[in-house]
């Protein structure tokens with residue numbers, strides 16, 4: 001961009017083909033969100049003020065964001081935030097970017113417990129805290145804990161809980177270790193988890209923006225992506241009250257394996273739930289009788 005006058009419309013028109021050429025599947029949206037960030041305005045304002053010129057600082061800031069996006073960095077990391085279940089969450093390099101599919105798990109959980117009963121729940125692998133915090137916003141009387149192995153992710157989650165005024169008890173724990181489960185005996189009415197579930201062998205099929213920028217710790221899991229489901233099937237029951245439920249987000253094609261793992265550990269009422277795209281997305285089950 002030279003020193004000529006560049007209006008809002010000009011810079012958007014310049015960025016769209018550039019980002020498309022660099023492989024962005026959502027070039028217009030990306031450019032508009034990044035420009036809104038620079039100008040601290042709404043998307044609608046870009047259209048209302050499309051003839052407004054940008055000053056040189058704004059142009060530099062926009063160009064820097066577009067450069068980062070052109071190198072594959074997800075918009076959410078450039079902005080440092082992402083909307084989930086109607087709330088804005090801080091995100092950072094240590095946290096997975098919350099996905100719209102995960103909202104389905106939150107919806108299912110809220111539908112399962114529609115009344116005012118006071119419940120205790122645990123979110124395993126909380127990342128930004130998006131599941132636990134969204135639940136707390138919807139059911140402020142629930143008592144919620146959330147675990148993650150990553151201290152950096154927990155720092156982001158705690159920041160989100162504070163910003164959204166949704167207190168959750170965050171704990172650094174390794175959900176694959178027995179001792180984590182032993183310390184919380186029969187404490188919870190439900191356990192929710194969107195664990196890492198991608199097999200290492202699928203790495204090459206993932207978009208560059210995921211592999212290069214999202215934390216491997218949040219993506220990949222051993223045993224063809226199933227280790228967390230196997231461990232949760234075996235261990236989570238120890239921390240659930242009688243009749244307690246588990247809500248597990250799953251990856252494409254994992255439903256039958258996850259159901260089998262739960263069956264082998266005696267879980268009951270095992271059910272698979274599809275998301276809006278008709279894909280198997282969440283498995284729920286009731287804890288086996290002790």
Ligand SMILES: C[S@@+](CC[C@H](N)C(=O)[O-])C[C@H]1O[C@@H](n2cnc3c(N)ncnc32)[C@H](O)[C@@H]1O
Pocket residue numbers: 095096097098099102124125126127128129130131147148149150153173174175176194195196197217218219
């Ligand atoms: C797929 S991300 C889900 C994040 C968030 N719940 C969401 O839905 O956006 C999985 C999370 O599990 C955490 N994690 C990985 N291994 C773990 C372990 N052994 N114990 C606890 N958390 C773990 C990662 O740090 C990451 O935050």
